[in-house]
Amino acid sequence: MSDIREIVADYIMGLPPYPKGREWRGEEDLIRLSANENPLGPSPKALDAIAKTLNSLHRYPDGTGRELKEKLARRLGLSPDNIILGNGSNEVIEFAVRTFLKEGEEVLVPEPTFAYYRIAAQAHGGRCLAIPLRDFKIDLVEITKRVTSQTKLIFLSNPNNPTGTIFTRSEFEGFLAPLPSQVVVLVDEAYGEYVTAADYPVCQDYLHEGRWVITTKTFSKFYGLAGLRIGYGIARKDLIEQMEKVRQPFSVNLLALVGAEAALEDEKHGEKTSRMNEGGKRYLYRELARLGLSFVSSEANFILVYFGSHTPQVIEMLLQEGIVVRSMEGYGLGGYSRITIGLPEENKRFIQALERWQEGS
Amino acid sequence: MSDIREIVADYIMGLPPYPKGREWRGEEDLIRLSANENPLGPSPKALDAIAKTLNSLHRYPDGTGRELKEKLARRLGLSPDNIILGNGSNEVIEFAVRTFLKEGEEVLVPEPTFAYYRIAAQAHGGRCLAIPLRDFKIDLVEITKRVTSQTKLIFLSNPNNPTGTIFTRSEFEGFLAPLPSQVVVLVDEAYGEYVTAADYPVCQDYLHEGRWVITTKTFSKFYGLAGLRIGYGIARKDLIEQMEKVRQPFSVNLLALVGAEAALEDEKHGEKTSRMNEGGKRYLYRELARLGLSFVSSEANFILVYFGSHTPQVIEMLLQEGIVVRSMEGYGLGGYSRITIGLPEENKRFIQALERWQEGS
Numbered sequence: 001m002s003d004i005r006e007i008v009a010d011y012i013m014g015l016p017p018y019p020k021g022r023e024w025r026g027e028e029d030l031i032r033l034s035a036n037e038n039p040l041g042p043s044p045k046a047l048d049a050i051a052k053t054l055n056s057l058h059r060y061p062d063g064t065g066r067e068l069k070e071k072l073a074r075r076l077g078l079s080p081d082n083i084i085l086g087n088g089s090n091e092v093i094e095f096a097v098r099t100f101l102k103e104g105e106e107v108l109v110p111e112p113t114f115a116y117y118r119i120a121a122q123a124h125g126g127r128c129l130a131i132p133l134r135d136f137k138i139d140l141v142e143i144t145k146r147v148t149s150q151t152k153l154i155f156l157s158n159p160n161n162p163t164g165t166i167f168t169r170s171e172f173e174g175f176l177a178p179l180p181s182q183v184v185v186l187v188d189e190a191y192g193e194y195v196t197a198a199d200y201p202v203c204q205d206y207l208h209e210g211r212w213v214i215t216t217k218t219f220s221k222f223y224g225l226a227g228l229r230i231g232y233g234i235a236r237k238d239l240i241e242q243m244e245k246v247r248q249p250f251s252v253n254l255l256a257l258v259g260a261e262a263a264l265e266d267e268k269h270g271e272k273t274s275r276m277n278e279g280g281k282r283y284l285y286r287e288l289a290r291l292g293l294s295f296v297s298s299e300a301n302f303i304l305v306y307f308g309s310h311t312p313q314v315i316e317m318l319l320q321e322g323i324v325v326r327s328m329e330g331y332g333l334g335g336y337s338r339i340t341i342g343l344p345e346e347n348k349r350f351i352q353a354l355e356r357w358q359e360g361s
Numbered sequence: 362m363s364d365i366r367e368i369v370a371d372y373i374m375g376l377p378p379y380p381k382g383r384e385w386r387g388e389e390d391l392i393r394l395s396a397n398e399n400p401l402g403p404s405p406k407a408l409d410a411i412a413k414t415l416n417s418l419h420r421y422p423d424g425t426g427r428e429l430k431e432k433l434a435r436r437l438g439l440s441p442d443n444i445i446l447g448n449g450s451n452e453v454i455e456f457a458v459r460t461f462l463k464e465g466e467e468v469l470v471p472e473p474t475f476a477y478y479r480i481a482a483q484a485h486g487g488r489c490l491a492i493p494l495r496d497f498k499i500d501l502v503e504i505t506k507r508v509t510s511q512t513k514l515i516f517l518s519n520p521n522n523p524t525g526t527i528f529t530r531s532e533f534e535g536f537l538a539p540l541p542s543q544v545v546v547l548v549d550e551a552y553g554e555y556v557t558a559a560d561y562p563v564c565q566d567y568l569h570e571g572r573w574v575i576t577t578k579t580f581s582k583f584y585g586l587a588g589l590r591i592g593y594g595i596a597r598k599d600l601i602e603q604m605e606k607v608r609q610p611f612s613v614n615l616l617a618l619v620g621a622e623a624a625l626e627d628e629k630h631g632e633k634t635s636r637m638n639e640g641g642k643r644y645l646y647r648e649l650a651r652l653g654l655s656f657v658s659s660e661a662n663f664i665l666v667y668f669g670s671h672t673p674q675v676i677e678m679l680l681q682e683g684i685v686v687r688s689m690e691g692y693g694l695g696g697y698s699r700i701t702i703g704l705p706e707e708n709k710r711f712i713q714a715l716e717r718w719q720e721g722s
Contacts, residue, residue, distance in 0.1 A: 035421055037419045050415060054408050054412065056588060058398045058400075087612060088609070088611055226418070227418040227422055227615030229422075248451050249451075251449075253614055254588030254589070256614065
């Protein structure tokens with residue numbers, strides 16, 4: 001268990017308390033490119049809706065989340081019965097594990113990927129098999145080969161965190177077709193709203209394929225509501241019903257329900273977010289190339305960058321400049337760091353810091 | 362399972378969508394005496410702190426909850442290592458069940474009590490034995506007699522929901538002394554802040570008795586933050602460490618952390634809440650007695666009242682008046698209803714409605 005506890009600790013401690021060796025000037029001082037949050041901040045419409053609800057905070061939330069589920073269902077062209085809400089999409093992942101995985105059953109997890117899949121599965125007695133990425137992409141062909149009668153659950157992150165790569169519609173369909181019917185496939189689309197590739201698979205197309213596909217989505221990234229803790233799962237009605245049995249009645253808080261509803265309809269904030277992310281990505285691709293640094297092309301709001309053996313010095317140098325990024329050494333990606341695409345000014349300060357460091361070293 | 366699902370549905374649906382047979386005039390129209398919320402509303406200091414944090418909602422919360430745990434520890438005279446935070450105290454109850462209960466192990470649950478204990482235990486394969494109350498009080502003597510080598514977990518609600526009664530310090534000590542060492546005792550003090558009895562046991566006195574005592578507390582009742590979802594558990598450090606392993610890193614949202622910290626220090630709101638509750642209780646005792654209605658004396662913010670065979674008519678009549686209370690028929694307390702102590706004006710309207718109904722029938 002100790003490795004898992006370390007991953008959790010690392011995960012929780014994304015942000016060090018303060019840069020070593022210089023005075024801490026407070027939160028505003030930091031450029032946080034470490035947690036893939038939306039640097040534009042929360043949707044202003046969500047904040048308005050939340051502010052109007054503060055006086056009702058002594059009341060319990062609607063335990064069914066009916067209004068938000070109806071709004072999501074309309075947007076997705078599904079029924080509210082195809083949706084389960086969670087205290088962040090992490091909780092939906094936990095519902096799936098607790099509902100469908102029994103002690104000792106086998107779980108296939110790409111590696112590297114979001115650390116929580118393994119944490120959740122192991123906490124419930126799952127035996128995790130790691131399937132290495134190929135060219136920084138989830139290797140669906142290899143995963144198919146590793147499926148046995150023991151396999152119960154497969155985690156797929158699309159785009160994959162921390163590489164930012166996706167699998168395409170045809171790749172996913174080729175993967176689903178031969179899959180034994182007992183297997184639950186959980187596709188985590190935490191970064192799905194950022195994807196621009198035309199052949200990105202749309203989750204709700206696969207609810208009725210005779211396979212057990214659960215898609216998880218979140219308001220923590222694109223919608224800028226990480227602090228509120230709200231995500232959701234999409235699946236066939238019978239799977240949702242089973243997962244609802246392990247859900248606490250009030251797991252999603254009142255402000256999360258209200259904020260998520262408003263954020264969904266804040267098209268202006270959504271467009272601004274997409275534009276900023278695409279612009280930032282183009283800028284970083286160009287500047288990283290200019291600096292001779294290699295990186296992995298991303299469909300998400302982060303970029304995996306290679307600093308090689310200089311990684312510890314680069315991370316420390318960036319901290320001194322008030323810029324926080326995530327080293328991926330602990331994820332089996334030695335030499336790589338994950339950089340959240342920030343505001344234009346933040347991206348610029350990141351590049352300038354790298355440039356000064358290259359000149360100085 | 363179907364009975365459990367009904368209890369959950371009942372629990373979630375505490376508030377019917379609108380009174381039958383008359384026009385719905387919106388939320389403000391209702392006097393909600395059904396969910397034991399604080400009718401004064403949230404602590405103003407908590408609301409201030411929350412409003413100041415809204416612009417940071419795109420950031421993840423501190424997954425360790427360090428500052429809140431330190432503040433709680435100082436107030437309780439404990440170490441932060443004795444505290445675990447949860448997404449409502451319900452989640453802490455779930456942590457305890459998931460950590461300490463194995464499939465098929467025995468759980469002792471007073472009856473009637475808060476429905477969630479049984480729901481949580483059964484969801485994890487616990488075999489629940491119901492121990493009836495005696496004189497509306499949890500029967501610690503009978504519970505002691507029912508403990509066997511199979512017993513793993515005992516739930517105690519102090520004050521007990523829905524009866525409002527407490528067990529005393531000496532009763533609790535007499536219960537703890539002969540208890541086999543494998544048994545975990547979970548004392549739920551969701552209403553503890555309302556208790557005025559001098560012999561009420563203080564949980565943290567029993568952390569190091571050689572028994573496994575876990576106390577759960579909440580910000581949903583006295584502190585008026587039910588919508589935010591935050592509660593905590595108090596136990597020996599080794600028990601807390603075990604429970605932390607099943608906790609998701611970000612189960613408590615950012616506004617809950619910030620709001621709870623501020624609410625803890627809002628002594629004015631706390632005093633006002635206590636004063637209002639005590640005054641309302643005296644008023645309701647006197648008026649219920651005047652109307653010839655029997656009730657159970659309460660140490661909490663609700664009163665169990667007997668309407669006997671008239672219960673369905675009384676509930677419906679109150680709904681017509683815009684007053685929501687909870688019938689306890691589904692809890693094995695036929696003829697009883699649980700009434701949250703409201704604002705003075707709300708209590709008065711409740712009594713006046715009963716009086717008019719008595720005169721009319």
